[in-house]
Amino acid sequence: MGRLSTLSTRAPKELEKKDIKDKTGKMLERLNELQNVLFADSSQAILVILQGLDASGKDGAIRNVFGHLNPQGVMVASFKVPTDEEKKHDFLWRVHRHAPLTGMIQIFNRSHYEDVLVTRVHGHCDDATAHRRFRAINDFERLLTTHNNTHILKFYLHISREEQQERLNERLEDPTKHWKYSGKDFREANRWDQYMNMYEDVFEHCSEIPWILVPADQNWYKEYVIANALLEKLESLNLKYPDLDTSHQ
Amino acid sequence: MGRLSTLSTRAPKELEKKDIKDKTGKMLERLNELQNVLFADSSQAILVILQGLDASGKDGAIRNVFGHLNPQGVMVASFKVPTDEEKKHDFLWRVHRHAPLTGMIQIFNRSHYEDVLVTRVHGHCDDATAHRRFRAINDFERLLTTHNNTHILKFYLHISREEQQERLNERLEDPTKHWKYSGKDFREANRWDQYMNMYEDVFEHCSEIPWILVPADQNWYKEYVIANALLEKLESLNLKYPDLDTSHQ
Numbered sequence: 001m002g003r004l005s006t007l008s009t010r011a012p013k014e015l016e017k018k019d020i021k022d023k024t025g026k027m028l029e030r031l032n033e034l035q036n037v038l039f040a041d042s043s044q045a046i047l048v049i050l051q052g053l054d055a056s057g058k059d060g061a062i063r064n065v066f067g068h069l070n071p072q073g074v075m076v077a078s079f080k081v082p083t084d085e086e087k088k089h090d091f092l093w094r095v096h097r098h099a100p101l102t103g104m105i106q107i108f109n110r111s112h113y114e115d116v117l118v119t120r121v122h123g124h125c126d127d128a129t130a131h132r133r134f135r136a137i138n139d140f141e142r143l144l145t146t147h148n149n150t151h152i153l154k155f156y157l158h159i160s161r162e163e164q165q166e167r168l169n170e171r172l173e174d175p176t177k178h179w180k181y182s183g184k185d186f187r188e189a190n191r192w193d194q195y196m197n198m199y200e201d202v203f204e205h206c207s208e209i210p211w212i213l214v215p216a217d218q219n220w221y222k223e224y225v226i227a228n229a230l231l232e233k234l235e236s237l238n239l240k241y242p243d244l245d246t247s248h249q
Numbered sequence: 250m251g252r253l254s255t256l257s258t259r260a261p262k263e264l265e266k267k268d269i270k271d272k273t274g275k276m277l278e279r280l281n282e283l284q285n286v287l288f289a290d291s292s293q294a295i296l297v298i299l300q301g302l303d304a305s306g307k308d309g310a311i312r313n314v315f316g317h318l319n320p321q322g323v324m325v326a327s328f329k330v331p332t333d334e335e336k337k338h339d340f341l342w343r344v345h346r347h348a349p350l351t352g353m354i355q356i357f358n359r360s361h362y363e364d365v366l367v368t369r370v371h372g373h374c375d376d377a378t379a380h381r382r383f384r385a386i387n388d389f390e391r392l393l394t395t396h397n398n399t400h401i402l403k404f405y406l407h408i409s410r411e412e413q414q415e416r417l418n419e420r421l422e423d424p425t426k427h428w429k430y431s432g433k434d435f436r437e438a439n440r441w442d443q444y445m446n447m448y449e450d451v452f453e454h455c456s457e458i459p460w461i462l463v464p465a466d467q468n469w470y471k472e473y474v475i476a477n478a479l480l481e482k483l484e485s486l487n488l489k490y491p492d493l494d495t496s497h498q
Contacts, residue, residue, distance in 0.1 A: 040428035063319045070312045072358070076321045109321070178493040179289035244427040 004196050007213060009160040011221035020224045027227045028068040034231070035105065037239040039073040042103030044149040044237060048230070049108045051117075052157030053195060054185055055167035057216050058109050061157070064223050065230070066107060075100070078109040091115040091133065092140050099144055112137055116202055121194045134205040141209050151233055152209045155226060156199065157216040161192055253445050256462060258409040260470035269473045276476045277317040283480070284354065286488040288322040291352035293398040293486060297479070298357045300366075301406030302444060303434055304416035306465050307358050310406070313472050314479070315356060324349070327358040340364040340382065341389050348393055361386055365451055370443045383454040390458050400482055401458045404475060405448065406465040410441055 011020070038044065048066075050058045066074055077098035086094045092112055100106030116133050119125035125133070144150040159167075168189060171181035203211055212229050216222040260269070287293065297315075299307045315323055326347035335343045341361055349355030365382050368374035374382070393399040408416075417438060420430035452460055461478050465471040 036425075040425075042428075059321060062321050066320050067318070069316070069320070071315050071318070071320055071323050071356070072308060072311050072325045072327070074320045075324070078321070107320070172493065176285075176289075176490050179291075179491045181493060183495055241425050242428045244421070244430060246432055 004158065004200060007158060007215075009158050009163065009215050009217040011215060011218055015221070017218075017220050021220050024220070024224045024227050027224075027231050028065070031227065031231055031234065032069055034234040034239060035069045035073050037241055038105070038234065038237070039070065039103045040241050041239050042242075044151065044239075045100035045102045045144075046105040046230070046233065047100050047108065047144065047150050047152045048105065049111045049113070049152065049154045050157065051111060051113050051155065051199075052214075052216065053159065053164060053192075054188055055164050055171075056157035056159045057219060057222055058157060059180075060219055061155075061222060061226055062107060062109060064219070065226050066105070069105065073103065074105045074107065076107045076109060079111055079114060092136060096140070099148070100150060102149060112140070113202055113206070116206075117195065117198050120198050121191050130201070131205070134202075137206050138208050141206075145209070151237070153229055153233060154209060154211045155214050155229070156203075156211050157214050157222060159216045161189075163217045164189055253407065253449060256407060256464075258407050258412065258464050258466045260464060260467055264470070266467075266469050270469050273469070273473045273476050276473075276480050277314070280476065280480055280483065281318055283483040283488060284318045284322050286490055287354070287483065287486070288319065288352045289490050290488050291491075293400065293488075294349035294351045294393075295354040295479070295482065296349050296357065296393060296399050296401045297354065298360045298362070298401065298403045299406065300360060300362050300404065300448075301463075301465065302408065302413060302441075303437060304413050304420075305406035305408045306468060306471055307406060308429075309468055310404075310471060310475055311356060311358060313468070314475050315354070318354065322352065323354045323356065325356045325358060328360055328363060341385060345389070348397070349399060351398060361389070362451060362455070365455075366444065366447050369447050370440050379450070380454070383451075386455050387457050390455075394458070400486070402478055402482060403458060403460045404463050404478070405452075405460050406463050406471060408465045410438075412466045413438055413441075 038046070050061060052058055062076060066076075075098070077095075079095070082094065095108070095112045098106060098108070116125065116130045116137070120130055141152055145152060168181075168185050171177045171185070212225070214222050214225045287295070299310060301307055311325060315325075324347070326344075328344070331343065344357070344361045347355060347357070365374065365379045365386070369379055390401055394401060417430070417434050420426045420434070461474070463471050463474045
């Protein structure tokens with residue numbers, strides 16, 4: 001998708017916030033219906049991968065888009081610093097465990113991509129290793145797609161440096177956001193250019209399943225783009241409620 | 250709680266559906282706020298156990314009460330017929346794996362109680378085994394409570410035989426509900442008295458943590474009772490957002 005610095009982090013100017021929020025609301029209702037059929041049918045799965053820098057709005061996207069669905073059909077896995085046990089396995093082991101069951105929407109809050117992002121920025125993964133991982137990631141995503149009817153939606157939440165600084169400051173100032181703050185946040189934010197380079201490398205090498213760029217400075221637009229992509233995917237599956245099972249009559 | 254047949258499956262007559270639905274709506278908003286603090290604070294956990302006969306409305310309760318919360322803080326585990334692997338372990342093994350992490354609300358759609366309910370009705374668990382299991386269940390629930398700050402809410406969804414028959418018929422007639430129907434449903438429903446006896450035995454022996462009886466013939470009242478119990482519990486915890494962590498500054 002080219003240099004990230006050339007891509008807008010904001011909604012197109014002609015869009016009206018109120019219109020878009022109305023549209024999103026309607027889409028969420030329809031998503032709710034389709035999710036029920038996905039769950040009932042139970043032959044296909046959805047995997048949503050959310051990537052983006054600190055404070056790019058991943059948690060809010062989960063809350064405001066997926067929070068309207070039936071929790072019985074949604075699972076969220078958050079990938080943080082690997083545990084001691086996880087470190088003793090290949091980097092995809094902990095991720096594979098959370099691959100979606102058919103019928104489910106599985107959300108990854110961060111993902112296997114951190115193993116070619118934060119690790120590279122901090123020098124724990126050299127270029128040769130990164131390239132071997134790119135290949136393994138493509139193979140893994142193909143496995144889920146081909147062998148378990150999994151539809152993978154990969155979102156990159158694209159915020160501007162200014163917006164990120166503002167949100168990190170909010171974490172310091174707003175007592176209901178203190179828990180989100182880590183003393184490392186500003187240090188990480190200062191590695192902005194390195195993160196951008198590593199993301200660009202990911203997009204170049206891991207786009208067999210395409211990335212969806214989400215301009216994320218405005219939450220209302222971010223939520224719209226994500227809901228819209230999910231809805232288009234679910235509509236395309238032509239899902240139907242299963243027929244009556246009379247096998248145990 | 251005495252003989253189930255003497256306990257109402259309906260809302261008290263003086264209650265108005267519209268008022269109660271309004272109240273539930275307000276409670277769900279407040280629950281949403283409190284869940285966020287539970288998650289941020291991350292020192293205590295909630296375990297919601299939903300038990301009830303087929304068609305008593307467990308799925309609907311999950312959708313309509315817990316569907317309003319942040320999916321990042323809610324997990325649902327549904328316990329069905331044990332797999333071959335699960336059968337090779339003690340009956341609490343598969344359940345313990347899904348015990349809630351602190352900060353989370355974990356929902357059990359059916360639970361370890363099936364091992365002293367459906368198994369007894371079908372003669373796979375004799376009385377002596379059932380009594381050993383009652384004790385193990387009490388010990389297990391005490392473990393979660395004492396050693397991981399877990400607050401357990403146990404709901405029994407109490408429907409009438411007439412309402413159950415009506416809902417099972419709906420599954421046959423409504424194409425969007427066919428997927429819920431199993432040819433075994435009516436056979437199981439005919440074991441009504443046995444199920445009632447087994448539930449009464451559970452309430453007699455496993456009430457160190459009390460059961461909450463939910464009159465469940467009307468969904469609006471069922472949802473109100475569950476939301477209300479959950480809200481009372483969360484309010485009682487006096488949850489607060491954590492202070493700023495400056496340890497990595």
